[in-house]
Amino acid sequence: MAPIVEVEGLQKTYKGGFEALKGVSLSIEEGEILALLGPNGAGKTTLISALCGITTPTGGAARVGGHDIVDDFRAARSLIGLVPQEVALEPFEKVINTVRFSRGLFGKGRDEALIEKILRQLSLWDKRNARIRELSGGMKRRVLIAKALCHEPQVLFLDEPTAGVDVELRRDMWQVVEELRESGVTIILTTHYIEEAEAIADRIAVINHGEILLVEEKDTLIRRMGRKTLRIDLTTPVAAVPKGLAGYDLELAEEGAALLYHYDTQGEGTGITRLLQALAAEGLSLSDIHTRQSSLEEIFVSLVQEGAA
Numbered sequence: 001m002a003p004i005v006e007v008e009g010l011q012k013t014y015k016g017g018f019e020a021l022k023g024v025s026l027s028i029e030e031g032e033i034l035a036l037l038g039p040n041g042a043g044k045t046t047l048i049s050a051l052c053g054i055t056t057p058t059g060g061a062a063r064v065g066g067h068d069i070v071d072d073f074r075a076a077r078s079l080i081g082l083v084p085q086e087v088a089l090e091p092f093e094k095v096i097n098t099v100r101f102s103r104g105l106f107g108k109g110r111d112e113a114l115i116e117k118i119l120r121q122l123s124l125w126d127k128r129n130a131r132i133r134e135l136s137g138g139m140k141r142r143v144l145i146a147k148a149l150c151h152e153p154q155v156l157f158l159d160e161p162t163a164g165v166d167v168e169l170r171r172d173m174w175q176v177v178e179e180l181r182e183s184g185v186t187i188i189l190t191t192h193y194i195e196e197a198e199a200i201a202d203r204i205a206v207i208n209h210g211e212i213l214l215v216e217e218k219d220t221l222i223r224r225m226g227r228k229t230l231r232i233d234l235t236t237p238v239a240a241v242p243k244g245l246a247g248y249d250l251e252l253a254e255e256g257a258a259l260l261y262h263y264d265t266q267g268e269g270t271g272i273t274r275l276l277q278a279l280a281a282e283g284l285s286l287s288d289i290h291t292r293q294s295s296l297e298e299i300f301v302s303l304v305q306e307g308a309a
């Protein structure tokens with residue numbers, strides 16, 4: 001099956017010469033949730049804006065549902081829902097009218113049953129007659145999602161959906177995103193919260209300085225990073241890793257006062273019990289042990305730093 005979003009060598013050079021996208025290529029499969037991670041200024045919003053026709057790319061091409069985003073803009077755009085980063089809603093308008101109006105903007109006829117379904121899905125039905133200004137920040141974000149969904153898009157872009165919202169609401173939003181995916185919508189979200197990507201994405205793309213550094217299945221990435229380090233503090237420092245421990249992936253640290261043991265959390269058994277027995281057999285005594293997990297956050301930071309080097 002062809003990907004629903006295909007991006008090939010997409011470039012955006014702003015007036016003044018700044019290259020915000022330097023040939024981005026990416027394929028997004030129907031029904032997946034892709035998280036686009038990147039530091040401030042990486043090009044996330046520019047990429048989304050180009051795909052949604054808000055900004056015109058200066059090179060490369062992209063298609064949504066097979067429609068070119070420039071030559072066949074209307075057809076491509078009709079398949080897309082966009083939830084922008086900033087809440088821009090008419091404060092005195094009623095929730096339901098705001099959503100109806102958005103549908104009208106896409107030239108779609110009235111469909112009250114659909115609007116009711118969307119408002120119910122987003123737990124906004126009870127608030128349908130409330131004015132926007134009476135809503136909490138989290139509800140306003142839900143209204144933005146309702147607006148983005150009301151013309152029945154197949155692809156939904158969420159630009160920082162949970163920026164500045166509290167933990168509880170963030171979890172609610174994740175639930176909403178999962179439900180949308182279950183209803184068949186493909187979702188691309190940008191986020192600064194690595195745990196958000198960890199919680200809901202199927203695949204993770206990392207972008208920095210206008211270039212995609214990595215696109216990988218989340219589970220593979222986490223497995224790849226699922227390494228832990230056990231630090232063993234020795235009572236008496238050693239000059240080298242004792243020969244009897246050569247079979248273990250050990251590293252000398254703290255000038256011989258500690259040993260670092262790297263192991264895979266996803267593997268069968270960690271080997272720690274055997275290692276501790278081997279240490280005792282070598283006559284080494286321990287003053288302390290600690291473990292440290294490498295996280296998605298660390299991989300992300302190191303990728304971004306490598307890119308900057």
Ligand SMILES: Nc1ncnc2c1ncn2[C@@H]1O[C@H](COP(=O)(O)OP(=O)(O)OP(=O)(O)O)[C@@H](O)[C@H]1O
Nearest residue numbers: 014015018020038039040041042043044045046047
């Ligand atoms: N209209 C513009 N004219 C010139 N430069 C721009 C314009 N819009 C964005 N840029 C620059 O392009 C780069 C990418 O910006 P973009 O908004 O895509 O980043 P982002 O990854 O979404 O960042 P953030 O996480 O801060 O939202 C930034 O350096 C930004 O200053």
